[in-house]
Amino acid sequence: MDDLFSHLIGNQRIKSNLTNALHKGAFGQSLCFQGKEGIGKSLFARAFAKGIFSSDIPGFLARHPTVAYTHPDLVELKPAGKIGQHPIESVRRFCEEVYIAPYEAQHKVFIIHDAERMLPTSANALLKTLEEPPAGVIIILLTESLQSLLPTIRSRLQTLYFESVDKEEISVFLQQSHGLSREEADKISLESFGSVGRALNLHRGERDLSEDLIRFLMKGRKSYVELKQFINELDGRHALKRKEAEEALLKALCETYREGDLSAKQRQEMEKQAEGMSAVESLRESKSILLSLLFFFRDLHVIYHGGQESFLAFRENACKLFDLATAKEPIPIEKVEAAVAESIIALERSTPLAACLENLFLKLKLVRF
Known part of the structure; x- marks a missing residue:
C-alpha cells in the first residue's frame, strides 16, 4: 500500500495524505484534484482507486501491477465532441451508473477528467449525485481550474491542491x-x-507551436500584414496537429477491441471521445502558446532589471533577448499578464486561437501599420 504512489513525481504532501486515508479507510466520497495540466492528477486518481480496490479484493495489486489497468468498478468520464465538453447525455448516463452495485469490489470509483469542461446543464445534472452519493461510491473530479466549476459543485467537494513539480x-x-x-x-x-x-x-521531440511564436517575437515589431500571415500559418499548423491527434486517439481507442467486435454505435462513441480529447488538448496547447508570450516578456524584464541568465525561461535565446531588452524598456509585465489572462478567457469561451492572438498583439501594440 505504501508503494502505490512511489512511481509518481512530486506532490509528496498529497501522497502522504492519500496513503494515510487509505490506511485508515477514511476518505471523502466527493473529491476534487486541482492543478495544472501534466502534473499527474489522473495518475494519482488511478493509483488511489487501486489502493481502494486492493483493500476490497485480495491479490488485486499482484494482478494489476501497473497504473495502466482496467476494472469494471473503475469508470472514467472524458470530454467528447468538437468543442471538448461533457455532454448532458454522458453526464446523465454517468449518474445512472453510480447507482449500479459494484461488480467485484466493495467500492466503485468514478473519475471525471477535465471537470471544468462541463456546461452548467451538465454540472447541474451531477449536483444531486455529489450531494448524496450512494454508499461505497467515490467520485473524483480532475480540474485545472477549481473556480471554473459551479459554486454549488465546489461546495460539495473535498479538494486536494496539486502543485507544479519542482x-x-x-x-x-x-x-x-x-x-x-x-x-x-x-x-x-x-x-x-x-x-x-x-x-x-x-x-520525445514533439513540436510545441509556442516556439514558433517566440521566434516571431524575437524578430521585433512587425507589420500588421506580417502578423496576419504568421497567425494564419500558425493556426493552420495548429488545426492540422489537432486533426492528426484525433486520428491517432481514435486508432488507439479502436485497438482496445478485437477486429470485428466493435459495433457501429461503439465506434461512434469512440469518435466522439477522440474528438473531445483532441479538442481539450488543442485548447491546452492554445493556452500554452498565449502563455509563452507572457514568459517572453518576463524574460525581457529579468534582463532589463539585471537578473541572471539562469533565471530565463528561454535561455537559448539569451543574446537576442538581451538586445531587445536593452533597446527600450519592455511593456509593463502587469499589462501583459492582464492581456494574456483576457485572451485565455476568450479561448475558453470558444474564440478561435487566431482571433485571440491578433487581439493580443493589437492590445499590446506589438504591430506597426
Whole structure:
C-alpha cells in the first residue's frame, strides 16, 4: 500500500495524505484534484482507486501491477465532441451508473477528467449525485481550474491542491528514467514549467507551436500584414496537429477491441471521445502558446532589471533577448499578464486561437501599420 504512489513525481504532501486515508479507510466520497495540466492528477486518481480496490479484493495489486489497468468498478468520464465538453447525455448516463452495485469490489470509483469542461446543464445534472452519493461510491473530479466549476459543485467537494513539480525533480526523473544527460534534463525541466507531461513531450521531440511564436517575437515589431500571415500559418499548423491527434486517439481507442467486435454505435462513441480529447488538448496547447508570450516578456524584464541568465525561461535565446531588452524598456509585465489572462478567457469561451492572438498583439501594440 505504501508503494502505490512511489512511481509518481512530486506532490509528496498529497501522497502522504492519500496513503494515510487509505490506511485508515477514511476518505471523502466527493473529491476534487486541482492543478495544472501534466502534473499527474489522473495518475494519482488511478493509483488511489487501486489502493481502494486492493483493500476490497485480495491479490488485486499482484494482478494489476501497473497504473495502466482496467476494472469494471473503475469508470472514467472524458470530454467528447468538437468543442471538448461533457455532454448532458454522458453526464446523465454517468449518474445512472453510480447507482449500479459494484461488480467485484466493495467500492466503485468514478473519475471525471477535465471537470471544468462541463456546461452548467451538465454540472447541474451531477449536483444531486455529489450531494448524496450512494454508499461505497467515490467520485473524483480532475480540474485545472477549481473556480471554473459551479459554486454549488465546489461546495460539495473535498479538494486536494496539486502543485507544479519542482524542476530539479523533473530533471532527476528524466536522467534516471530516460537516460538523459544532466545538461539535457536541466534544459527540458526549465522549459516544462513544472509539468511532467510537457517535459515528456519535449523529450520525445514533439513540436510545441509556442516556439514558433517566440521566434516571431524575437524578430521585433512587425507589420500588421506580417502578423496576419504568421497567425494564419500558425493556426493552420495548429488545426492540422489537432486533426492528426484525433486520428491517432481514435486508432488507439479502436485497438482496445478485437477486429470485428466493435459495433457501429461503439465506434461512434469512440469518435466522439477522440474528438473531445483532441479538442481539450488543442485548447491546452492554445493556452500554452498565449502563455509563452507572457514568459517572453518576463524574460525581457529579468534582463532589463539585471537578473541572471539562469533565471530565463528561454535561455537559448539569451543574446537576442538581451538586445531587445536593452533597446527600450519592455511593456509593463502587469499589462501583459492582464492581456494574456483576457485572451485565455476568450479561448475558453470558444474564440478561435487566431482571433485571440491578433487581439493580443493589437492590445499590446506589438504591430506597426
